Amino acid sequence: MTIKKVKVSSETVAVLTIFIFAILHRFMLVAVDPYPPGPDLGLHNSIINSILATNGEFTRNLYHMGGGASLTHPGFHFFTIAIIKITGIPDYIAQAAVAVLFSSIIVLCAYLFTKEAWPLFTAPLIAAFLAAISKHDLDMLLWGGYPNVIALAIIPSIFYLYIRKDSPKNTLLIVMPLLIGALIFTHSLSALMFMAIYLPFLLIDFLILARHNRQKLENPPWVFLLAFILGFAVASPFLIKAVPAYLDNIKRGMFTGGIDEHKSAVLLTRIIPLEIISLALIPAFSIFIFSKKYKGHLLDRVSLLISSWILIPAFSTQSFMIGLYTDYYRLLYFLVFPVITFLALLIDHSFSFFASKIAKVFELLKINFDAAIVHSAFTIIILVLSIFNVFPFFAVANTEFDVAKFYDVVSTSDFDAINWILLNTPKEAVFVSQHDYGWWISGFGQRRTLSATEPQFLIVPHEFQAATVAKSILETNFIIKNGLIEIWEDGYVERYNPILMVKPEWAPSSIPVLFLNDSEVTVFYQCGEGQFIVDASQLHVKSVELKRNENMTCIIITRENKHLVFKRSVNVFKGSNFAMLNFSFAVVDCSVKVEYLRLIIHGDGELISCGESFGFLNRWDYLCGQIIPLNKFPRVRVLTSESPKCFELLYDVGGLQSVDVAVAVGGFKTESTDLRYVQKLFLNMTFSPFNKGLNLSPPINVFDYRDVIREWNISFIAFKRKDYPVKRFLNDPLFKLVFINDNIAIFKVSGMGA
Numbered sequence: 001m002t003i004k005k006v007k008v009s010s011e012t013v014a015v016l017t018i019f020i021f022a023i024l025h026r027f028m029l030v031a032v033d034p035y036p037p038g039p040d041l042g043l044h045n046s047i048i049n050s051i052l053a054t055n056g057e058f059t060r061n062l063y064h065m066g067g068g069a070s071l072t073h074p075g076f077h078f079f080t081i082a083i084i085k086i087t088g089i090p091d092y093i094a095q096a097a098v099a100v101l102f103s104s105i106i107v108l109c110a111y112l113f114t115k116e117a118w119p120l121f122t123a124p125l126i127a128a129f130l131a132a133i134s135k136h137d138l139d140m141l142l143w144g145g146y147p148n149v150i151a152l153a154i155i156p157s158i159f160y161l162y163i164r165k166d167s168p169k170n171t172l173l174i175v176m177p178l179l180i181g182a183l184i185f186t187h188s189l190s191a192l193m194f195m196a197i198y199l200p201f202l203l204i205d206f207l208i209l210a211r212h213n214r215q216k217l218e219n220p221p222w223v224f225l226l227a228f229i230l231g232f233a234v235a236s237p238f239l240i241k242a243v244p245a246y247l248d249n250i251k252r253g254m255f256t257g258g259i260d261e262h263k264s265a266v267l268l269t270r271i272i273p274l275e276i277i278s279l280a281l282i283p284a285f286s287i288f289i290f291s292k293k294y295k296g297h298l299l300d301r302v303s304l305l306i307s308s309w310i311l312i313p314a315f316s317t318q319s320f321m322i323g324l325y326t327d328y329y330r331l332l333y334f335l336v337f338p339v340i341t342f343l344a345l346l347i348d349h350s351f352s353f354f355a356s357k358i359a360k361v362f363e364l365l366k367i368n369f370d371a372a373i374v375h376s377a378f379t380i381i382i383l384v385l386s387i388f389n390v391f392p393f394f395a396v397a398n399t400e401f402d403v404a405k406f407y408d409v410v411s412t413s414d415f416d417a418i419n420w421i422l423l424n425t426p427k428e429a430v431f432v433s434q435h436d437y438g439w440w441i442s443g444f445g446q447r448r449t450l451s452a453t454e455p456q457f458l459i460v461p462h463e464f465q466a467a468t469v470a471k472s473i474l475e476t477n478f479i480i481k482n483g484l485i486e487i488w489e490d491g492y493v494e495r496y497n498p499i500l501m502v503k504p505e506w507a508p509s510s511i512p513v514l515f516l517n518d519s520e521v522t523v524f525y526q527c528g529e530g531q532f533i534v535d536a537s538q539l540h541v542k543s544v545e546l547k548r549n550e551n552m553t554c555i556i557i558t559r560e561n562k563h564l565v566f567k568r569s570v571n572v573f574k575g576s577n578f579a580m581l582n583f584s585f586a587v588v589d590c591s592v593k594v595e596y597l598r599l600i601i602h603g604d605g606e607l608i609s610c611g612e613s614f615g616f617l618n619r620w621d622y623l624c625g626q627i628i629p630l631n632k633f634p635r636v637r638v639l640t641s642e643s644p645k646c647f648e649l650l651y652d653v654g655g656l657q658s659v660d661v662a663v664a665v666g667g668f669k670t671e672s673t674d675l676r677y678v679q680k681l682f683l684n685m686t687f688s689p690f691n692k693g694l695n696l697s698p699p700i701n702v703f704d705y706r707d708v709i710r711e712w713n714i715s716f717i718a719f720k721r722k723d724y725p726v727k728r729f730l731n732d733p734l735f736k737l738v739f740i741n742d743n744i745a746i747f748k749v750s751g752m753g754a
Contacts, residue, residue: 180231
């Protein structure tokens with residue numbers, strides 16, 4: 001028996017080396033810390049656990065953003081479940097391993113596609129290497145877009161079969177439908193983008209290519225149309241359940257701009273300038289020139305496919321013009337692959353051109369010269385330069401490790417807290433947490449979690465309310481909005497209390513205009529022969545009350561010590577740009593006399609003084625904050641003109657036993673930042689609790705954290721200590737600290753009345 005030796009070409013060795021490098025490089029990136037980076041791992045694990053808990057149901061997520069409808073296609077999650085069941089490895093390792101594998105397969109796709117597309121030797125290897133270090137593909141892996149990664153490996157596999165000349169029809173009609181069905185089952189946006197490229201290209205193939213190149217086409221367009229239809233048939237069991245859920249959420253505003261906070265956030269943070277997108281025209285049309293040179297005609301399947309593959313995702317980023325809203329940056333991922341194949345072609349052609357010119361020069365000098373050696377040398381040089389970040393489209397190893405650190409969500413201490421949650425809290429418990437860590441709590445702690453996620457990163461309508469609730473609870477206790485101004489108040493901790501904000505039309509959220517701090521509300525008083533100076537923050541909080549009616553909402557904070565009872569109230573009125581702050585002190589016995597009351601009011605912007613009012617002009621945001629003393633004009637001085645800027649208000653009380661001081665604070669937008677215009681605006685702004693157009697004013701909207709906790713049945717608050725103050729919850733009798741380590745604090749809601 002003789003054993004045949006298998007000959008392996010140097011090209012095969014090269015591409016396999018690049019493939020192995022891609023796997024190792026990606027593995028090192030996701031293993032830079034004990035736990036893979038990316039908040040989306042939490043989302044994926046919540047889907048995996050929901051599927052396992054419901055025996056395969058994939059249209060509902062039990063944990064993510066408080067639980068509800070799930071529109072994340074579950075192909076990746078079913079595949080990962082199989083890996084977990086077979087190997088028994090931890091779920092986060094299984095997720096990362098699957099993603100690393102498919103992200104590396106893109107390298108092989110780039111090689112095979114380019115080799116089939118162009119009759120060039122080094123272009124396929126260049127394409128494979130550029131795919132291995134593609135910054136966009138690596139970034140997607142690091143923020144946890146695992147279904148996207150798999151979809152971006154499936155799409156070029158389908159198009160490779162399309163352009164391959166020797167594919168048997170039977171093979172195409174089996175493999176392509178399976179790939180198309182897998183794509184639909186794996187990722188919604190990728191499936192839509194694939195159809196947006198595939199169907200117009202297929203139509204062009206029918207109308208133009210099949211007519212002019214009928215004899216040259218091994219597989220006519222009808223084969224690929226049939227494969228597409230069969231692909232939908234493969235995915236039909238999934239589509240039957242998923243399509244009604246999509247239609248229901250689209251009616252509620254998903255993708256169509258019906259969710260105001262999502263629309264505003266997307267337009268502010270995720271729009272890509274048309275000038276940048278227009279650069280896609282260069283490779284999209286240059287590809288036809290190369291087609292003419294290497295294949296003898298402008299139009300063929302490869303050139304039309306690559307051009308469509310670049311232009312359609314690029315200009316889909318401008319879909320807000322037709323009323324469709326999504327994360328437009330994600331659309332750029334779909335043109336990375338065709339751009340890489342174009343760059344590989346361009347690099348190979350350029351080096352071949354220069355090598356031939358150099359060869360002619362040496363030929364004239366009668367020197368023996370091999371142009372192929374120069375071609376190869378040029379190729380090696382450009383690939384080495386790409387490693388050192390000469391080309392921004394591609395990644396450098398060191399910078400990508402920094403990116404991995406940026407997207408890192410949990411350390412060992414953070415995951416210890418998640419394990420504590422899994423073992424020590426009821427399964428029906430509802431958590432509130434921040435965006436990234438909250439997604440890991442829902443996925444790995446297996447608890448319903450409201451996460452404070454920014455609206456541009458959400459899609460499903462029910463998630464926006466959950467995110468707003470979580471964000472509000474983590475940031476403050478009370479929020480009062482009357483459509484003109486917004487007041488935040490904590491109550492139990494001395495910081496920015498209250499803070500007044502105004503929302504410009506262009507901003508997704510309100511911008512602070514001015515604020516006080518209880519540590520800077522100071523009372524100077526005499527008790528017997530003793531002189532005392534005390535800040536409001538040093539007084540014990542006795543009660544926090546919220547009173548409201550149709551036209552006014554009031555928050556009253558009562559503090560006391562053995563000498564004084566201090567009340568600070570914030571009154572917000574319907575239809576008014578001003579809120580009224582009241583500061584009152586009452587002595588405990590007649591031996592106490594109040595001498596002075598000092599208030600410090602902070603703001604952002606240029607200091608303005610005009611008549612008996614003063615304030616701040618924020619030139620950048622076209623916002624003003626104004627302060628009007630009401631019952632007695634204090635001595636006012638600029639305490640600091642540097643950031644943060646602030647005024648000091650000093651009231652000479654004169655030894656009274658009770659003090660009541662009122663200050664109106666207002667916020668409003670300005671059409672001009674001219675100083676004279678703003679001063680005139682200040683003079684015309686007068687404080688009136690109730691405006692004439694009261695009935696036409698929007699109602700006052702109140703966020704009371706106690707009511708929201710009851711409504712959502714919230715059980716625990718968990719957050720990273722570096723992001724939110726522990727003291728705020730420690731001081732509040734509503735919460736009890738149940739877990740704390742170097743990074744994480746977890747509070748249980750307790751003392752909540754019926």
